[in-house]
Amino acid sequence: MSFTLQSVSVRHPSAASAARRTLTDITLSIAQGEQLALIGPSGAGKTSLLHTMACALRPERGTFTAFGDQPWALNSRQRHAMRARFFLAPQTPPMPPRQRVVTAVLAGRLPQWSVWQALKSLVKPIDPQAAFDALARFNLEDKLYARVDRLSGGERQRCGMARLLVSNAQAMLVDEPLSALDPTLARQTLAILQQEAAARKATLICSLHQVELARAHFPRIVGLRDGRIVFDERREKVTDEMIAALYRNAREDIAAAPQAAQPGFPSDIASPAAVLPRCF
Structure with a gap:
């Protein structure tokens, strides 16, 4: 298991x-x-x-x-x-805005690397080909050396998935x-x-x-x-x-419950409370 x-x-x-x-x-x-x-x-x-x-x-x-x-x-x-x-991929991938995409993707290798390898890759990516190949599967290979803050939300999300692919x-x-x-x-x-x-x-x-x-x-x-x-x-x-x-929705349950009609309201509308939940 x-x-x-x-x-x-x-x-x-x-x-x-x-x-x-x-x-x-x-x-x-x-x-x-x-x-x-x-x-x-x-x-x-x-x-x-x-x-x-x-x-x-x-x-x-x-x-x-x-x-x-x-x-x-x-x-x-x-x-x-x-x-x-494990690889836990959050909904919003944690990526420093000024970081290059290649570095952000290769962060998926951090659990396998020593501290020295991790620091070295910050200066010069250790395996840019692996990052390129992972990005290519999401049609993002042209973003390899782009800055993270230049990506759209969807591109950031797919970069997070590329990070998963380079992990083991x-x-x-x-x-x-x-x-x-x-x-x-x-x-x-x-x-x-x-x-x-x-x-x-x-x-x-x-x-x-x-x-x-x-x-x-x-x-x-x-x-x-x-x-x-x-x-x-x-x-x-x-x-x-x-x-x-x-x-x-719990509000729908309340709205659906039968209620006595109140004066001043049509018979098919029990009360304002029966209508208001539908407005939110």
Whole structure:
């Protein structure tokens, strides 16, 4: 197994002890080489789950295992070595504005390099061909020596994916990689990630707001809401009704509830409260 979570609950370190947990009682097993999509409304806990699996957030309760070891039972050096087996790609890639794209992409090699190699690559990129080849897969090879602050949001996002390609990660944890891309680029980017994961037999866990792409391309889909798993199913078993329930807005539930008609309002409008939620 790549990851096993048993009754895992997580609270952000900066949150007050009385604050609601970000994740609650998460039980999930993910096999090596599996490709899985995380879906759910904003604030559902998708990013927190990815950060937990990348050992960036420590569970408050429960048992978390990655590649057969419990990361938080290891010492800091062993845990750092384990993190080199993951690649966590955030929605907004952390790239210094004045940095050249070639340097930003080659940062995917940092877990493999010594401090000396990392410093040397800042002055003169160690393997620009690897960066070029990775960028070329996203049709960005002409941006190799461009400055990061000259890129569009979509180009930055694809550079972050090129950074993933130059890594040797065995688990790709990707957070909203398509948010700044048009539909055609979104499908192309997703296909590249899935092809790369399959080629290196790596696990791919991808959070997506594009539910239609998740259902079309991922064999397994996990739905999250309010920090809990609502469903964990093969895609053919995920129905439109399940999706609608996952994304249903609490205001819609209130608006849909029957209410007594009030004087001064037509009989088909129960009250102002029944109408106002639809305006936001």
